[in-house]
Amino acid sequence: IAGITQAPTSQILAAGRRMTLRCTQDMRHNAMYWYRQDLGLGLRLIHYSNTAGTTGKGEVPDGYSVSRANTDDFPLTLASAVPSQTSVYFCASSQGVTGELFFGEGSRLTVL
Amino acid sequence: GQNIDQPTEMTATEGAIVQINCTYQTSGFNGLFWYQQHAGEAPTFLSYNVLDGLEEKGRFSSFLSRSKGYSYLLLKELQMKDSASYLCAVRDSNYQLIWGAGTKLIIKP
Numbered sequence: 001i002a003g004i005t006q007a008p009t010s011q012i013l014a015a016g017r018r019m020t021l022r023c024t025q026d027m028r029h030n031a032m033y034w035y036r037q038d039l040g041l042g043l044r045l046i047h048y049s050n051t052a053g054t055t056g057k058g059e060v061p062d063g064y065s066v067s068r069a070n071t072d073d074f075p076l077t078l079a080s081a082v083p084s085q086t087s088v089y090f091c092a093s094s095q096g097v098t099g100e101l102f103f104g105e106g107s108r109l110t111v112l
Numbered sequence: 113g114q115n116i117d118q119p120t121e122m123t124a125t126e127g128a129i130v131q132i133n134c135t136y137q138t139s140g141f142n143g144l145f146w147y148q149q150h151a152g153e154a155p156t157f158l159s160y161n162v163l164d165g166l167e168e169k170g171r172f173s174s175f176l177s178r179s180k181g182y183s184y185l186l187l188k189e190l191q192m193k194d195s196a197s198y199l200c201a202v203r204d205s206n207y208q209l210i211w212g213a214g215t216k217l218i219i220k221p
Contacts (some may be wrong), residue, residue, distance in 0.1 A: 042116065042211030043155075043199070058208075090154060097207040100145065103154035 003027070006091050006104035013081050013111050020074045021107045022093035023102045031094045032074040033058075034066060034100065036087040039078065046078055050097055114138045116212035118200050123218045124190055132185045132198050132215045140205025146174050146185045147199040149214065155199055158187070187217075195219045 004025045013019050024034065031053045035043040045058030049068040063085060065077045074093075078085055088108050092101040119137045136144070143162040145208040147155040148200035161167055162181060173186040187194055197214040204210055 014155070041211060042213045043201075043209075044211075045208065047210075064178075098142065098203070100157045100160060101155075103156070105154050 004091055004093055004102060004104035006089075006107050008106040008107060009105065011110070013112055015082055016080050019078045019081055019109070021078075021091075021109070023076065024072050025074075025075045025091075025093045025102075026072065027095075027102065028071060029093035029095050029099075029102070030071070031097055031099075033069065033094075034064070034076045034091045035090045035092065036060065036085075037090060037106075038083055045099050046076065052093060055102060061094070069093060079111075081092075081109075083111045085109065086111045114204060114210045116200055116202060116210055118198075118212040118215045121216045121218065123220060124187075126190055126192060126219055126221050128190050129188050130190060130217065132187070132200075132217065134185070134200035134212060135181045135211070136181050136183070136202045136212075138181075138202045138204045138210055138221065141178060142203040142205065142207055144174075144176055144183050145201045145203070145209070146172075146183075147201065149197045149199060151196070158198075179180070188217050191220050193220070196202070 007022045033048045034046040047057045047066040069082045091104040146158040149155040159174040166175045171188045176183045199214045200212040201209045
């Protein structure tokens with residue numbers, strides 16, 4: 001089934017640890033995104049990539065990094081996790097920057 | 113700054129009609145999206161408006177007025193499965209999506 005796969009689905013992490021959230025899509029979409037969703041707030045863009053080999057900063061990039069080595073994969077890394085990074089993280093993709101977004105199932109991260 | 117406003121929560125009765133409003137102030141406009149998100153799940157695409165007017169898709173319709181910075185999502189013949197959050201998002205002049213906080217819709221029998 002075509003779509004976006006995120007891993008892990010859920011993770012509890014000690015503060016200060018490094019964590020990588022994985023995201024893979026098989027729709028050959030050019031653009032990919034990482035959002036975080038917190039209660040009472042809209043989806044907030046962390047980082048994006050309009051095409052393989054390029055990345056950009058979103059609204060809340062601090063403490064996060066991404067890479068886009070190929071079309072399919074867009075991992076998100078927390079170099080040293082802090083409790084304020086407790087959130088649900090969604091990876092998404094779109095065909096170009098004007099298309100609708102398709103979302104992965106989300107990764108629930110708790111930083112203690 | 114850029115802002116999307118939607119009601120936090122709405123309640124409606126099964127079989128009825130409900131209208132969820134969205135107002136926006138953004139740097140430019142390149143389209144407005146509505147997404148549905150069931151609790152604990154990912155958002156899924158419902159509709160897209162880039163020109164003024166009404167777009168109808170089955171039980172769901174979405175309206176846009178660019179001059180008023182206003183959109184609404186109309187849900188007809190409500191079903192219990194329509195209980196979800198509805199997210200409004202606007203694509204600005206840089207083609208970035210600005211998201212509202214979502215409207216939680218509660219359907220009662």
